[in-house]
Amino acid sequence: MAEETARSALDSFEIVTTSGILLWSKKYAPVNPSIVNSFISDVLIEERVQPGTDGKYYKKDSYTLKWVAANDFGLIFIAVYQSLLQLTWIDELLDTVKKLFTSLYGEQLKRPHTSTIECHFDNYFDSRIAELERRSGGPARFTAPPVSAEQTPELEKWDAPLPPPIPGILRAKAGSPAPPTSHLSPAIPDVLRPKSPSGLLTATKRPSRGARGRRGVSSAHASSGEESPARNSNNTKKSGKKLRIWDADGNADEDDGAVLDYSARGASTDDEVDRSRSKATYIDQKEWGSTTSRGEFVLKDLDMEVNAILRQASEKEASSANTGYSAFGFLRNIVGGKTLTKADLETAMAAMTEHLSRKNVAREAALTLTSSVEASLIGQKTASFQSIEATVKTAVEAALRKILTPTNSLDLLREIQTKRAGPHGARPYVISIVGVNGVGKSTNLSKICFFLLQNKFRVLIAACDTFRSGAVEQLRVHARNLKELSQREGGVVELYEKGYGKDAANIAKDAVAYGQAEGFDVVLIDTAGRRHNDTRLMSSLEKFAKMAEPDKILMVGEALVGTDSVAQARNFNGAFGGGRGLDGFIISKCDTVGDMVGTLISMVFATGIPVVFLGTGQNYQDLRTLNIAWAVKLLMS
């Protein structure tokens, strides 16, 4: 019971491969797999950073997720817990579990064509989490009372002055061996310690029972409650029982595996202890000398093994960092198979950032991009005969491709058709175009209009730029031209205008109502250009989005703009109020920049919104969709 509440500090812990297989998991409370799935697709694939999280954690429903990746093994370690809890030790847990798991099962993971691995990770994990919980003193506290409650008769007798409620913390802080280990130990050792080394042995073991119960390996804690009275009455039998319990969650045999080898010896019955007393003493002394805190005997074994593995892992890390400069390392760089470290990547990454900046990618976007690529490369091995530079280049290419690839379909015609296929007299498909002054909103609007007219749609153009003089006249000219061009094709175009000075949002709303009444298929709304950092002008967009309810809001951005592109995209995306953002970008004037198409990356990177069209010339037909391979090729050239 109490153990369950302690467990719920963490809801679940999962170790997932990048190929989507759940290798190992520990569930303390049912967590819907969709939580982890949406985390993977949002954070790891789409690389969206939730506002305010700084990319360190991810919130979904009432859960918070923290994760750490092991790139060299293609593993992700994910901890899921309730957002209400403030768990400080999650990072450390993730880190140590990563080290443990990779050093224990790394060999198995490297084998080709394998999905599952043989792992009995539960004990390691439990010992880790128990130690961290204890050290932080947080959740472990909830578990302590039941154990102490069982002990109270003893306690009242022996150490009345000791405050019973928070033994967990007390014990954690007590560094010295037997006497202060816990409130329990003084109860028995006083009787036993003088007698013999075996007494010492049992004494050191006893607290471990308490700890065990508290930790509550689920099968064990149920029985621990029943056993504790027996323990109090008879010391010798207790040690025997301890053995059995340890067995129950490990192996069924008395002869445990190598992992439990100390515990098996330590937990032998008193008969055995008599027989092998000298041996037991010897071992005990060795232990005694080697470690200072003898709090828990049984779990200490596992902990010792765990610690040894962790130490080894960090040693290996340190040594690999040093050998990077050896002659063999240099050879590795040419031949391939070199494990990449941060130092190796530094120069290549700096060169890549420089290269991207030269392609007109905003510095902020270039830096974030390269650092995320760097994070994904650290720990990986270079392929045969591939230099670091080539590896970095392919990784950046893949990252650019991933950024530019839209998550869902951009087939505008199909969307309009689906919408118009509904009942007769339905609302027309509304597209509104926003952007900074002079980027080509009206021009691109008329290009889209031309494209729609060629597909025999009935299009209404709404002139909602009621601000700049000449804006309505400009659209009138476009409408007249398009009417002439499309007469043969069978499209119908009309201009909806209400002059200057009126509220744009109201005009847009009226235009949509008019379009619906007259049976238009598409309403294209032109808006006034506005500076993205002018809050007064931007604030009117929210009302506009509410009134006109556009199906698509497209933002026009110039390919010429440099660093400002990130801020433009962000501010416009955030201007439409809660739950509504941009649906796509039109990057205009692409014919004027040559291969410096970095604006594409900056804008998409800042918002995660795809590029729908590119403007590539002055004529009505100079509208193109984005070809990702083309863009990546230009950016990497």
Next chain:
Amino acid sequence: MEDPAPLLDSPPSHSFMTSLFNPSLPVLVAAVFVIFLTPLFLHLFVFNSRAATNLPTFLLVGPAGGGKTSLMTAFESESETGKPPPDTRTSQTPLSLECSIPASLAGTSKYRSGNDPSMKAFKRFLLLDTPGHGKLRHLALTQVASPVIRGVVFVLDSSLTDVRGTAEYLYEILLALQRSASVAGTGPPKRLLIACNKSDVFTALPASKIQKLLEEEITKMRVSRAKGILDVEDDGEGDTEKEWLGEGGEGLFEFKGMEEVGVEVEVKGGSVERKEWKDRLGAWVGGCL
């Protein structure tokens, strides 16, 4: 004639060259070491990571959440390990697993007698799972055309909540298959199995209904694609016949019509939960081998 004399007189370089060309033991040993260790070095350190498998490969594609990875692990665990398959999460990287079917299912066993001992053997093949997320589909699309691929399995959720999205991806796959079939010219047809997974769910549609919905959607998509805007690299001239899925002109698109362009399409329903794919997918795979 004078020249060699000074050369002979320079003792260090000369003695070094002589000792190098002498049949002395250290040099010999060193040479032998280099000769024998070089291939070993190459093998152990450079080429060890590449697994030499020439097994026929089947590609698993489809939108995210359709059950590709679990279909694969279920198939593997049933045929190989016998352990329950692991749970799965959204994939980010491709993964291939080695699976097998009884040889009696293979297409080439048609003419063998039932008592033929080779019928007791197993046919091995690889299942290659690809991520279904929109941003990672290029991983699958580049694989489809590869000659190693014997067949493609398009896994989808039978509830078909997003017909358009599913049809979109299927369209891409079909187009890639058609392209590679036309490049390969005559040869065995490309095979595609549309596996309607999760048929045990309450909202699941029958396979025939799914086929009809997808065909209708692709019909519309074909038209709108043909009318759509060109992409930037296209200059709009020369390449007048845009890629048109299937043979013939307008009208209803049918999977059957794809046979004329060298792509065989089959639609099957089933469920990983009910362990139905072992037989159904197995039979189809056998037909492809």
